[in-house]
Amino acid sequence: MTTTADVRTPVADPASTGVESRSTDRSVASIFLTPVLLILVLAGLYIYVHSKTLDSIERRSLNTPFLTARVLEHIRLTAVSTVLVILIAVPLGILLTRPSMRRATPFALGVVNVGQAVPSIGVLVLLALSFGIGFKYAIIALVLYSFLPVLRNTMAGLQRVERSLIDAGRGMGMTKRLVLTKVELPLAVPVMMAGIRTALIINVGTATLATFTNAHGLGDVIDAGLKLDRRPVLITGAVLVAVLALTIDWLAGLAERVLRPRGL
Amino acid sequence: MADRSGSASSSGGTGGEVISLQGLTKRFPGQRENAVDSLDLEIPAGEIVVLVGPSGCGKTTTMRMINRLIEPTSGKIVIGGEDVTKINSDQLRRRIGYVIQQVGLFPHMTIADNIAVVPRLLNWNKPRISERVDELLELVGLDAGAYRGRYPKELSGGQQQRVGVARALAVDPPVMLMDEPFGAIDPITRDRLQNEFLRLQETIRKTIVFVTHDIHEAIKLGDRIAILDKGSRPAQYDTPEQILAHPANDFVVDFIGPGASVRSLGLTNLADIELDKIPVVELADSIDKARALLARAKQDRAVIVDGDRRPRGWRRAADLEQGMSSGGGPLAILRRSQTVHDALNELLRTGDTIAAIVDSDGRYEGALRLETIMGLTAHADAARAPVKDAQPVAAQRGDAG
């Protein structure tokens, strides 16, 4: 098996045309539908919570300042980890696809693949726990866990840029750096964005477990609901995580659309 | 066609520069043989030189060493008197137009942006770039207003190919490299693009190195053809006419394939061959004078011309009894700018064995007999006849493929 095949098979692929135009039509509809649906869900949650008479334990969790703080923590965990992943995995992906680095590619991918294959989310959290607790360790765990899709898609996106285009660019006297920034990266954007979107989804979900490393987030709410056996609290936490995940995915979808170069 | 061979040698201004390859050699790492083996080739300014040869013989490698996309193992490349073997290769490439087989237009850039790549590298200002883009689009036959804002995928293959050529011409480089630029196009469009390309070259007069493995394309486009054997070794480097008429060796014979003699007739101008001389009789002349002329020339027929020396018909000695103005079938008349192939066609059409050749004003200049044409092809065939057993050549080509 070639390394190319290794890289290409598991990639989220927005490339093949026939399927893609249909999914674009669908996503046009979902661009408008998703926010409406999410607002409806939130409204439903609000009505549900207000229809209950809450005891003092429930009231400690189910109030606006508390929930807002947890949501913001959750967003912060997701954003910081995703940005870090992009900052590390994208340059690494670029580096590993340079012709001079071609020999290191299978090795690097192997290491990252092992990283992905071994740990379940829980194992990673345990790993972080054994080193320490707090925001920093939650972030490390999240970065490790969402690293592969970004790295893999960056490499795949760059590798599937047609050789002839790079040739044409070099043949016209573009420097290697210019070919990278003006040709390869713009053309790799759709595949790279798919990887980043995957990483975001992983992070927003996995950040729920950050509560076990004392890094808070919406995991706190769910955890409280479970531990104290309070159904409204549990439901609120779960619904908020789901709504947040869908919102972020929706935003990422918008970004994908805007950043996709025209003409492709 | 007629003025093509002329354009190569005419002293009219050329936008090109001489390319001189000296002992150019490339050995790829881990290979036992040189992909290009000590190639010496002089490419005259303003000419189209076609590199043609079997797959793997080193055509692409040779071409890509000229703009140093592949660095030579040894040897020298001199362009316009300057040794470019060691200069900054990015800067060198901005001075050399490059068209690749796959066209290679950037799909995420508009047509205008694609053409503007090299002008931007050279920091041209915006108005100048925009003006140049429009000019180039018109030059390659595309409406600037309609196409400059489009993306490559919104163009047909042939249109993309033209944009590829426009892009390579953007900063008016003296030298163009074209690697099978018309390879991936249907035969009819390819033929049209080739014709347009030849017309374009008449105005731009670049030095063009053109790679193809299609001998027909080579004959059509090349001012000169280098037929390359393994290791980019030139088996023959000459004009298409010379290669067809006098192939240097078995390899060339085998490569140009059957039908070469007939094709070579299409490249031979009537102006370039010696015409047959037969007696000329004016309409006003007497029958006796005509008879005397025929007898003295020991020829079977004479041509009748009018007061303006326009050919009117043939007369055999036997026909002369019927008078000067009557008789004679349709007359095959050709201008000297036409080819021997045209003459052969015309003879087949009229069913005659002799054609009258006239100058551009229609005045009689001489005759061309069918035997003479046969002689031309026989001569070419004799030159082409394999000297040795053809076996080694076939084997060689088999290896190369």
Ligand SMILES: Nc1ncnc2c1ncn2[C@@H]1O[C@H](COP(=O)(O)OP(=O)(O)OP(=O)(O)O)[C@@H](O)[C@H]1O
């Ligand atoms: N990057 C490379 N590394 C190793 N060998 C190469 C490389 N590029 C070309 N070769 C070898 O050099 C020889 C010449 O190749 P080249 O591409 O110049 O052939 P070509 O005449 O253009 O053939 P074609 O008509 O098939 O395009 C071939 O034997 C080829 O295998």
Ligand SMILES: [Mg+2]
């Ligand atoms: Mg080639």
